[in-house]
Amino acid sequence: MVLNPTKWRKVLFKGSYQHTLDAKGRIIIPAKLKKFIAEEADDTLVMLPGTNKCIEVYPKDIWQKKESQYAALDIDDPDALFLIMSQMNRAHEDKMDPQSRILIPPYLKKLADIQTDVLVVGTLERIEFWNPEEYEKYFTGKTESLASLKARLLKKQ
Secondary structure (H helix, E strand, O other): OOOOHHHOOOOOEOOEEEEEOOOOOEEEOOHHHHOOOOHHHOOEEEEEEOOOOOEEEEEHHHHHHHHHHHHOOOOOOHHHHHHHHHHHOOOEEEEOOOOOEEEOOHHHHHHHOOOOEEEEEEEEOEEEEEOHHHHHHHHHOOOOOHHHHHHHHHOOO
């Protein structure tokens, strides 16, 4: 898939930040990421299970565009229905409080194996929450070198 930068917002999420959940299961969205959440999102984030063992977090305005992609799928197609159900049934919306905290629901923490420590990662159009150990496993499981990936994927643009 070739990305078309003109279809993306001008500023994309990047960087990684080590954080800890508070006693109520809330996490602070780092200021360096929060500043890129558009006004249209109304400080609202949508969380859902990631394709890897993480939690994907979308600002509401970006999520609404994703949601329209799901809505365009044929609900009578078993694969499409599975995809819709796996994403929409487990999506959780939360508005950041004045301290930029959001509550991660227990079922999402369990799916991502998040206990206390959380790695908050900017990944272009979304933020991801990772158990730091799972994040390391993700990278150590890759067999192709970064140089090879760059040469193979970026030359297609």
